[in-house]
Every structure is written in C-alpha cells, then in structure tokens.
Amino acid sequence: MLSALDILSKHGMQDTEEGAKTYNNLGLVYSLRSDFAKSAEMFESAGLVRKQTNTLQMPMNARRLYNFASMRLKQSRGTSGSDAEHWILEAQKLFQEALDILADYEPWQKKETFSDFFVVDGYLARRFPCFSGVSHF
Numbered sequence: 001m002l003s004a005l006d007i008l009s010k011h012g013m014q015d016t017e018e019g020a021k022t023y024n025n026l027g028l029v030y031s032l033r034s035d036f037a038k039s040a041e042m043f044e045s046a047g048l049v050r051k052q053t054n055t056l057q058m059p060m061n062a063r064r065l066y067n068f069a070s071m072r073l074k075q076s077r078g079t080s081g082s083d084a085e086h087w088i089l090e091a092q093k094l095f096q097e098a099l100d101i102l103a104d105y106e107p108w109q110k111k112e113t114f115s116d117f118f119v120v121d122g123y124l125a126r127r128f129p130c131f132s133g134v135s136h137f
Helices: 004-010 017-032 036-052 059-077 081-105
Strands: 117-120 123-127 134-136
Touching: 004 017, 017 036, 017 059, 036 059, 059 081
Parallel strands: none
Antiparallel strands: 117 123, 123 134
C-alpha cells in the first residue's frame, strides 16, 4: 500500500502546496500517536516546502505553526522540570509566529500576543474581551 508521500513523490508533487499539507497532516497523526520526533520532522518538512514555495507568510503556514506548537505542549505534559519548560517556551514561540502571520495577513484584526492565551486543565485557551469564557482549541 502506498503512503500519501509515496504518491506525491511518484508524481513529483512532494514540494508543492499538497506536499506541505500532507506533511502537516502527518505531523498531526504522529503527534496523536505521541511520536514527537517524527511529528516534529513532518512539521519541519512542511516548513521547508513552504519556504521553497514562498508561502511562509500565508495562513496555511500559521496553521502548521499552531499544530507544531500544540504538539510541543502535548510533549511538555510528558516531561517535567527544565524539559517541560523548554517545550512550553518553544510552543510559545511557535504560537507567536502563527499569530504574527495572521495579524499581518488580516490587519483589520487586533494583534494578539501569547498573553491572550493561557492553559486550563492542560488545554490551550484564549481570553475573549467581549465575554467571560474560555474557548478551547
């Protein structure tokens, strides 16, 4: 049985938008399986394709960064001390990069920072100024 990457490679499409999406989706799959090294490899491969296709500042790359950051938060839950702090700080950096892309892409929206987000019961949540409540991602 051929994998999605095998099919894209067979048609010379691994370095296209479809390839970047496939790498991103595989990163999510590996994250769900708690295979963090393979997940990071897939998210980084998607980033390389985005760099080659000049789409690093597009919303789909913000989605990749968000997924990558979410994986790092999940990874931090399985560690403690300085290891956990390392993964949380990396997640914060990735979330901020995603927000910066979206703020530049949609300039009419308020520019958000990581301080607009917080963790509740292990889930990333966002503060909404218009009502009291938490939105889980």
